[in-house]
Amino acid sequence: DAKTTQPTSMDCAEGRAANLPCNHSTISGNEYVYWYRQIHSQGPQYIIHGLKNNETNEMASLIITEDRKSSTLILPHATLRDTAVYYCIVSFNDYKLSFGAGTTVTVRA
């Protein structure tokens, strides 16, 4: 019952910014947007989350549109180690995350 839509896959050149889109048109007012990534066979890694304002941390930036129906995760300078499956999840305190299929991002040298 994932509530988000993401492209299945995307490629990115090493050193360039990677912009990962996510649609969440049915998001409700109190739901946060979370981004996680999973490198092959490891546990998902938390990247960033936000409610309505844009957020930035040491890993990435999160841009949420004003109507909150979509968001973009930006990896400013992609490296080969950023190759992973990226998951966009909307959630509000139901004590769980509903993972979809995510976007497989391949960073190429």
Place this chain on the structure above:
Amino acid sequence: KAGVTQTPRYLIKTRGQQVTLSCSPISGHRSVSWYQQTPGQGLQFLFEYFSETQRNKGNFPGRFSGRQFSNSRSEMNVSTLELGDSALYLCASSPDEGPWYFGPGTRLLVL
């Protein structure tokens, strides 16, 4: 801070056996949740605990159970193992009303 730890990391069992997996959350985190990841079904939520109480449960048969101890450590148990239970089992902890942080997982193979 140390991250979420899970033991064992790898496990091989045979059909019909039972298995117990262990999870130690990040220090100070009182919420623990469990997920199953398989190639066919992806990441699926099993259950979540806070202060030794289960607050949410996913759509899994009763063979899957869990518990949380007073020190926030958690265990999950799968009884009467089936081949389809082969999966990566992931534990995550949260400071409650915050992001979830995942452990490395326990890879279970049922033969």
